[in-house]
Amino acid sequence: MEIRLSSVLLAALLLSGCGWFHRGDKGPAPIPSDEPQQEPTIIEPQVTRRVVKTPKIKSKDFELGAYFGALSVEDFGTNPLYGVRGAYHVTEDIFLEGFLARSKAGLSSLETTFPDITVVSESGRRFTYYDLDVGYNVLPGEIFLGRGHAFNSQLYVTAGMGDVKFADKDQFALNFGVGERLLITHWLAAHLDVRDHVFESDLFGATKNVHNIEATLGLTVFY
């Protein structure tokens, strides 16, 4: 019994040993069958589509700048004025423009004649305004400088409304103006403007419309 068991073990050992010698062999190769086992899959090409970006066209309809000039405050003399302006060009004819400026009024003739009289306090002499205007390019054209240079220009009219703060009081003011825009380059413009700010004033007793005319020179850049 014991011998039989040991011979079985030996045979098993030998068999496993034979298996050892065949360890590198591969099994019989599977016979390729002609029939497809599954439905054929459609191969999706892994192509990334090249996105052609067309550059966007920048619009340069805004015009920003500063101006300097003289403001004649009715009854209070003529004084320097400086301000900033910004416009948006809606069409080739029409633009919207905003102005913000300050100046300081001088002495009225009454105060010069009678130095003891004060019509407006020192802080009230400060003259500041803002305006919201609509402008129209009436006469576009070209200006020639000698034979070799031509500059684009536009004569425009503006009208609008805003606030004038004078004599420590905010007043509703209308304004009317005419100006010339001269394009030094295609992005830089020089301006020559004359504008009238009209508002009601009762500083000298009776209420009347006062006209405050300014003449200014400005420089603006198109964005």
Added chain:
Amino acid sequence: MPRLLALILLLQAFLIGAVEAKQAHLELVVTRPYLEMHTGPGRGFPVFYVVGRGEIVTVLYSRTDWYRVRAARGEEGWVRRDDLAATTLESGDPAPIPPYPDFSAHRWELGAAYGVYNRENLVSGYLDFGLTDSLDVELALQQAFGTIDTRDIATLGLRNTIVPEWKWISPTAGIGFGYQSITDNAPPAPLEAHNQLAYASLGARGFITRRFMWRFDWRAYYVFNQLNKSEVLEEWKFGLAVFF
């Protein structure tokens, strides 16, 4: 050291990218017999150069309905929007000239108005953002000039355009709240220097041309004051606006 080098390279790449991005301009092919270049961005400015069919022009920027373009030979001039729209991309696709903003579906609106607030002259500026075609958020900054005081008013509200498809005139209604600051011009000084407000409004708007529109607005304000009397003020205004 390698880190520094990498940083320099990265910066350089970024800078080159930035420069390239800045220089990227649209290039279009002239497909009509010729493309006229004017000396200025306006209908009266003379034609000084003509670009022939098949030539390429570089579009630099636009101003209103005019485009500044550079021809292959370096000449720069202004081309009408309609003329430039007739060109194509090098691929043959039509030139990507942006269309005019659609009035009934525009997003932004910027305007100014004249009005009367509590029987005083009123100057108003406003910015409007369209949440949908019919519902807008409106921010208005206003100044009312009275004989005894000046009021600076800021309001924020919602406005509904009742029939946004109606182009030339369409009724609107809105509600909102605001704040007013009162500065006295002449004694006696106002009892309160500032108040909160709420308003309800009725109005109308309409298309004028291109990106221009008009707007009329009537508002009834309820002023929340500490005095023993509730104050109701009336305002109307008419204005012009540009939409984007």
